[in-house]
Amino acid sequence: MRESTLLTPKKIADNQSFLDWDTQPEMFKHYPQFCYRVPIADFPSLLWLKETRKITDERTVVNKPYRRLNVPSAGNLHPIEMYVQIRNVTGLLSGIYHFDVLHEELVMIAEIAGEGIEPYLGLNTRFNGAIVMLSLVPFRSGWKYGLRAWRYLYLDLGHQIATFVASVRHFGLSLTKMSVHNGLSQIMGMGYDETIAAVYGIGEPSTRPVKPLSKPLMHVQPTDYTLPIEQLYSEIQAQLPYTDVPLTAKRENFIALNTIRRSAREFNTDTIDDSALRELMQLPVPFSLEVLFVVLQAHSMQQGIYRNGKCDVDGNFLSEIVHLLLDQRFIAGANMVVLIYAEHFNAASHIEAGVYAQELYAACEYHGIGCSGIGAFYDHEASRWSDKSLLYAVAIGGKNDYRCTKRD
Numbered sequence: 001m002r003e004s005t006l007l008t009p010k011k012i013a014d015n016q017s018f019l020d021w022d023t024q025p026e027m028f029k030h031y032p033q034f035c036y037r038v039p040i041a042d043f044p045s046l047l048w049l050k051e052t053r054k055i056t057d058e059r060t061v062v063n064k065p066y067r068r069l070n071v072p073s074a075g076n077l078h079p080i081e082m083y084v085q086i087r088n089v090t091g092l093l094s095g096i097y098h099f100d101v102l103h104e105e106l107v108m109i110a111e112i113a114g115e116g117i118e119p120y121l122g123l124n125t126r127f128n129g130a131i132v133m134l135s136l137v138p139f140r141s142g143w144k145y146g147l148r149a150w151r152y153l154y155l156d157l158g159h160q161i162a163t164f165v166a167s168v169r170h171f172g173l174s175l176t177k178m179s180v181h182n183g184l185s186q187i188m189g190m191g192y193d194e195t196i197a198a199v200y201g202i203g204e205p206s207t208r209p210v211k212p213l214s215k216p217l218m219h220v221q222p223t224d225y226t227l228p229i230e231q232l233y234s235e236i237q238a239q240l241p242y243t244d245v246p247l248t249a250k251r252e253n254f255i256a257l258n259t260i261r262r263s264a265r266e267f268n269t270d271t272i273d274d275s276a277l278r279e280l281m282q283l284p285v286p287f288s289l290e291v292l293f294v295v296l297q298a299h300s301m302q303q304g305i306y307r308n309g310k311c312d313v314d315g316n317f318l319s320e321i322v323h324l325l326l327d328q329r330f331i332a333g334a335n336m337v338v339l340i341y342a343e344h345f346n347a348a349s350h351i352e353a354g355v356y357a358q359e360l361y362a363a364c365e366y367h368g369i370g371c372s373g374i375g376a377f378y379d380h381e382a383s384r385w386s387d388k389s390l391l392y393a394v395a396i397g398g399k400n401d402y403r404c405t406k407r408d
Contacts (some may be wrong), residue, residue: 129203158354176201189217264370267333267397
């Protein structure tokens with residue numbers, strides 16, 4: 001997918017167009033009103049689910065509701081849905097549920113007893129607790145970005161996985177790694193326009209046997225309409241679900257940080273301390289990634305390219321970095337830009353880039369500084385600093401009181 005999703009100055013010039021936002025596909029999946037529903041707030045043991053994915057800001061823009069979530073998403077398109085199979089949670093019927101983020105409700109798709117999705121995860125006994133499934137809805141992003149959406153879908157998924165893991169651990173729970181077999185998306189009632197992309201368990205297997213679901217669950221379209229972007233859909237469907245459990249820092253004020261997280265679109269270079277930049281350089285990096293820190297403006301730190309916490313190439317790269325990131329002028333106010341590379345250009349590396357970027361977001365909010373993930377850049381020009389593929393960039397700088405957003 002790398003070659004078919006490259007951005008070049010010529011490609012951008014040739015594809016200048018204006019989006020009609022009245023044609024944006026629906027951001028949230030809606031199951032029929034006759035489905036049994038329960039407010040997530042009624043179950044304190046499931047508050048980790050509420051903190052995993054929630055609306056944190058809502059306003060009206062051009063007479064339409066405009067909602068932003070606790071996780072960033074390219075273009076504020078949010079192409080992810082959440083499902084959870086629940087067994088033996090006090091007061092809640094055992095069943096397979098859709099998490100309705102818009103209304104903060106669990107919507108039952110099917111009640112379960114001796115059947116379940118466990119056989120599709122390599123389990124032959126019932127799993128007590130919760131099995132969480134994250135799905136991708138490609139058209140929500142493809143509507144705006146075409147094939148380039150492939151990258152953004154997996155970056156968004158990485159952000160969501162990191163937030164999910166941080167939420168679960170904040171509430172003192174542990175995750176079980178799952179082995180996903182073919183057919184899970186189909187038995188969940190999904191068509192070509194939605195695919196299970198990550199699965200995790202919270203709980204433990206029992207000794208009671210379980211049978212596979214006797215028939216697929218009801219099919220509900222994840223958007224109000226879909227247009228064919230066949231290569232995008234087929235590439236997403238060909239990927240195996242991601243099941244690795246990433247490391248995330250545990251912060252006591254996770255809920256507060258999770259609620260205020262927002263992508264900065266303006267920076268104030270004077271309101272950030274160099275010690276915060278150095279601390280951000282020390283965050284653990286997934287083995288699949290190579291991370292470069294480009295210090296653009298600082299109080300005492302040397303300007304230049306930093307590797308492993310040390311300045312590898314000194315110099316002022318401000319104009320080059322601004323151009324690399326499609327000449328977005330707000331980048332000129334950043335103190336530092338983080339470039340995230342990987343040797344292997346695949347779904348897993350993009351997910352792990354999103355996971356790492358989400359950790360940067362959390363650390364920036366903790367330090368009271370601004371952060372913005374950027375997935376749009378001139379790919380060939382990124383090779384100036386590494387022979388690997390650039391997957392993602394994160395701009396970091398001092399906060400202003402006024403911030404608007406693009407990625408979220």
